[in-house]
Amino acid sequence: MRKPKIVILGAGYGGIITSKKLEKLLKSGEADVTLINKHEYHYITTQLHKTGAGTAVDRQIAMEIPDLIDPDKTTFKKASVTGVDVQKQAVHLEGGESVDYDYLLIALGFDIETFGIPGIKEHAFAIRSFRSTKAIYNQIIRQLSLYKEDKDPSRLTFVVAGGGFTGVEMLGELAEGLPKLCKKYDVPFDEVKIVAVEAAASVIPFFPKESIQYTTEVLENFNIQLHMSTKILECTPEKVVLENDIEIPTRTLIWSCGVKGNPIVQDCGLPVIKNKLPVDSFLRVQDMKNIFSIGDCSLFMKDEKNALPPTAQVALQEADVCAKNIVATIRGGSLKAFEYHHKGSVASIGTFAAVGKVGSFRLSGLFGAFMKQVIEARYLLNLGGPSLIIKQHFGFSKEPV
Ligand code: FAD
Ligand code: NAD
Numbered sequence: 001m002r003k004p005k006i007v008i009l010g011a012g013y014g015g016i017i018t019s020k021k022l023e024k025l026l027k028s029g030e031a032d033v034t035l036i037n038k039h040e041y042h043y044i045t046t047q048l049h050k051t052g053a054g055t056a057v058d059r060q061i062a063m064e065i066p067d068l069i070d071p072d073k074t075t076f077k078k079a080s081v082t083g084v085d086v087q088k089q090a091v092h093l094e095g096g097e098s099v100d101y102d103y104l105l106i107a108l109g110f111d112i113e114t115f116g117i118p119g120i121k122e123h124a125f126a127i128r129s130f131r132s133t134k135a136i137y138n139q140i141i142r143q144l145s146l147y148k149e150d151k152d153p154s155r156l157t158f159v160v161a162g163g164g165f166t167g168v169e170m171l172g173e174l175a176e177g178l179p180k181l182c183k184k185y186d187v188p189f190d191e192v193k194i195v196a197v198e199a200a201a202s203v204i205p206f207f208p209k210e211s212i213q214y215t216t217e218v219l220e221n222f223n224i225q226l227h228m229s230t231k232i233l234e235c236t237p238e239k240v241v242l243e244n245d246i247e248i249p250t251r252t253l254i255w256s257c258g259v260k261g262n263p264i265v266q267d268c269g270l271p272v273i274k275n276k277l278p279v280d281s282f283l284r285v286q287d288m289k290n291i292f293s294i295g296d297c298s299l300f301m302k303d304e305k306n307a308l309p310p311t312a313q314v315a316l317q318e319a320d321v322c323a324k325n326i327v328a329t330i331r332g333g334s335l336k337a338f339e340y341h342h343k344g345s346v347a348s349i350g351t352f353a354a355v356g357k358v359g360s361f362r363l364s365g366l367f368g369a370f371m372k373q374v375i376e377a378r379y380l381l382n383l384g385g386p387s388l389i390i391k392q393h394f395g396f397s398k399e400p401v
Contacts, residue, residue: 003029003030003031003032004030004031004032004102004103004330005031005032005034005100005101005102005103006022006031006032006033006034006101006102006103006104006105006326006330007033007034007036007091007099007100007101007103007104007105008033008034008035008036008104008105008107009036009081009091009104009105009106009107009108010036010037010081010106010107010108010109010262010295010297011035011036011037011042011065011076012042012043012045012107012108012109012295012315013045013295013312013315013316013319013379014105014107014109014294014295014296014315014316014318014319014322015035015037015105015107015295015319016035016042016065016068016069016383017315017316017319017320017323017382017383018105018107018294018319018322018323018326019033019035019069019074020068020069020383021319021320021323021324022073022074022323022326022327023069023070023073023074025323025324025327026073026327030330031103031330032075033073033074033075034074034075034076034077034099035065035069035074035075035076035077036077036078036079036081036091036093036099037065037076037077037078037079038078038079038080038081039062039078039129039130039131040064040065040066040078041062041063041064041065041130042062042063042064042065042068042383043061043062043063043129043130044060044061044062044376044379045109045312046312046376046379047060047061047376048061048127048128048129048130048133049127049133049166049169049170049172049173050173051130051133051134051136051137052125052127052133052136052137052170052173052174052254053136053137053140053170053173053174053176053177053178054137054140054141054177054180054181055173055176055177055351058130058134059391059392060392060393061130062130063384063388063392065078067384068383068384068388077099079093079094079095079097080093080094081093081094081108081264082094082264082267083264083267083268083269084104084106084267084268084269084270085098085269086268086269086270086288086291087269088100089101089102089104089290091104101290102290103290103291103292103326103329103330104290104291104292105291105292105293105294105322105326106265106268106277106285106291106292106293106297106298107293107294107295107297107298107315107319108262108264108265108297109262109295109296109297110128110259110260110261110262110296110297110310111128111259111260111261111262111263112126112127112128112255112256112257112258112259112260113257113258113259113260114255114257115257117232117233117234117235118233118234118235119234119235119236120232120235120253120255122235123235123236123237123253124161124235124253124254124255125139125252125253125254125255126255127166127170127254127255127256136252136254139251139252140158140178140181140252141181141185143155143156143251143252144156144181144182144185144187145185147187147191148185148186148187153191153193153249154238154239154249154250154251155251156187156191156192156193157192157193157195157248157249157250157251157252158174158178158192158193158194158195158250158252158254159195159196159197159240159248159250159252159253159254160174160194160195160196160197160254160256161197161232161240161253161254161255161256161257162197162198162255162256162257162258163196163197163198163200163202163203163204163205163228164203164204164206164256164257164258165204165345165347166256167196167198167203167256167257168203168204168215168219168347168349168355169347169348169349170254170256171194171196171219171222171224171349172218172219172222172348172349172350172353173348173350174194175194175219175222175223175224175350176350176351178192178194193225194222194223194224194225195224195225195227195248195250196219196224196225196226196227197227197230197231197232197240197242198226198227198228198229198230199229199230199231199232199257200228200229201228201229202216202228203215203216203219203226203228204347204355207355207357208357208362210362211355211356211357211362211364214355214364214365215349215355218349218350218353218355219349222350227242227246230242230243230244230246231243232253232257235253237251238250238251240253259296259310260274260275260276261274261275261276261277261296261297261298261299262296262297263275264297265277265293265297270285270286270288270291271285271286271287273299274299274307276296276297276298276299276307277293277297277298277299278298278299278301279292279293279294279298279299279300281337281338282321282325282335282336282337282338283298283300283318283321283322283325283338284325285298289329290329292322292325292326294315294318294319294322295310295314295315295318295319296310296315298318300314300318300338300340302340308340311345312379313342313343313345314340316379316382317338317340317341318338321336321338322338324336343358344356344357344358344359344361344363345357346358346363346368346371346372346375347372348369348372350369351369352366352369353365353366353368353369354368354369354371354372355368356368356371356372358371377389380392
């Protein structure tokens with residue numbers, strides 16, 4: 001009998017953990033599993049701000065996919081997905097190749113939301129992927145070097161748009177990384193300005209008052225200029241334009257104003273709601289029996305009005321149930337309904353501070369920072385066991401190219 005073909009699109013949190021779960025759940029020879037990702041490496045999205053500010057080495061953030069999977073059980077294919085032909089059960093790849101599937105998981109993650117604001121797509125720097133955050137780091141280094149030649153102060157002004165968790169984590173990392181980079185490139189740190197712009201009345205507006213106050217104080221202690229209740233209206237290569245006739249001369253706007261589903265999902269011939277693939281309680285794309293979707297490109301309604309947020313925590317919990325449901329579908333067994341259990345959220349503000357909430361318990365300061373490290377280490381443990389943590393931290397793994 002022909003072996004069923006399972007194809008997984010995207011080796012981010014959702015995709016790679018599903019493939020690892022399938023390695024455990026499937027019997028030898030029960031199915032062929034192919035994992036497709038546009039890069040040879042898996043990156044730790046939750047730590048990308050560190051790549052941007054140069055506060056982590058590459059091997060801590062990006063690791064080669066073939067080192068993380070069992071090649072006897074999962075075939076890895078480095079390729080960019082361009083679309084899906086649902087009728088022919090085929091995935092189209094850049095370059096014209098296609099891959100057939102019997103069962104498909106779409107876990108292609110997120111793209112940044114620009115709200116059509118002029119100049120953002122062209123001139124702002126996104127916290128989206130390992131490559132895009134490496135571009136932030138390279139931009140910082142370039143501006144420090146050029147400042148030495150022309151002393152243009154706009155080169156030393158770094159603006160972060162959006163004061164959600166991503167923005168706050170980026171600000172903390174810049175405050176910690178820039179003094180070291182200035183020293184290395186012999187530029188006076190006193191001349192550097194870090195600016196935060198947030199449309200709402202405060203940073204992390206969705207968090208309790210005490211947490212907002214704590215975060216604001218930490219950012220102010222880092223000498224970060226805060227422009228709250230102020231929207232960014234435009235970005236050019238030399239300035240950002242804010243509401244209330246404010247203009248900030250800068251060469252570096254880092255954009256963290258929210259995310260949307262990967263636009264590729266629009267080209268899959270599948271139903272799309274709010275740029276995402278709506279899924280049923282078993283994580284199958286609406287009206288499909290053999291196509292699943294999880295993570296930031298999928299839309300799972302936790303009740304009539306509210307969808308689950310685009311977080312790693314959601315993608316990881318979904319991966320566990322999705323792997324079980326793919327296997328159950330192949331075996332003709334019954335599927336498990338997905339139930340999300342929120343375990344809390346913690347955002348770092350540099351290495352020694354963090355803000356978060358677990359249940360009704362508010363976390364902050366050094367304890368919060370420690371908890372954040374524990375959460376990150378737990379993910380690595382899940383992904384590759386204790387040896388991966390050792391490799392990541394002590395440098396025995398290859399750097400991605
Ligand atoms: P992703 O992790 O984005 O993976 C998608 C994968 O698909 C990537 O490997 C990508 O290369 C690949 N891909 C994309 N397009 C194609 C294509 N066309 N062809 C082939 N492959 C493709 N959430 C938390 O719960 N906790 C946190 O602490 C946290 N911190 C965060 C910090 C930052 C700076 C950011 C940006 C996000 C953070 N999040 C956090 C959110 C979290 O990272 C995402 O929700 C999570 O990455 C979603 O997982 P995913 O598998 O859906 O997508
Ligand atoms: P977000 O949507 O949570 O925050 C974006 C912020 O940008 C909002 O506060 C919004 O008011 C602001 N904004 C929007 N348009 C603006 C404009 N024109 N000018 C100025 N400000 C503007 O997005 P995010 O922070 O990128 O987070 C995305 C997802 O990733 C969320 O689900 C988040 O929970 C998750 N995440 C989690 C963590 C963590 O748990 N540590 C860290 C990072 C991200």
